[in-house]
Amino acid sequence: MSLSSDHPKVRRIPQQERAARRVDALLDAAGDVIAERGFDAATMTAIAERAGASIGAVYQYFPNKDALVFALRTRYGDEMDAQWRALGEAAHEWSVDELVERLFALMIDFIAARPAYLPLLSVTLNFRRDAAARNRLRGRFAELFQRYSPALSDDDAFRVAEVTLQVVKSLNPLYAAAKPKDRKALVDEYRLVVSSYLAARLR
Helix, strand or coil, rough: CCCCCCCCCCCCCCCCHHHHHHHHHHHHHHHHHHHHHCCCCCCHHHHHHCCCCCHHHHHHHHHHHHHHHHHHHHHHHHHHHHHHHHHHHHHHHHHHHHHHHHHHHHHHHHHHHHHHHHHHHHHCCCCCCCHHHHHHHHHHHHHHHHHHHCCCCCHHHHHHHHHHHHHHHHHHHHHHHHHCHHHHHHHHHHHHHHHHHHHHHCC
């Protein structure tokens, strides 16, 4: 597999349930090791040991650490997308302030449940997700905002979604660097910013 590929794939596609469980265990182990040691210090050997697998078994599925981490980030992205989708389906019952409250609660809960998520955001890999995958979350937001403001055109809704997403994403490095005692206040500031922006744009 070439590192220049936009779509890195595992070397052996898990066709059976046992193999699929092995891949899941390797991804879980990678998340644990990266959360504890950081990306640079997380070796394939350490990940294999955490998963209770041989190093050869790891390389059967992933040719290198970049491919393994890409798969883990893809899993996180898919999980986040599923949660945004569920939030969007319920959001028509909420005010904008309630939406923003739940949006940030979802993010903070997600980060807490996946300690490797924030460290991996700053890792540069030799792979990238395709444009459709990168725009998927923006599309979710745009659809959601049109429920609040049906008069928004598709282009306007997408732009509002893009701005909102970029603001929300900018919390990640600040949250990661903040002391635990300061994180709630930081999230409160971001919640105020996003609530004020959406209140103005979704009138």
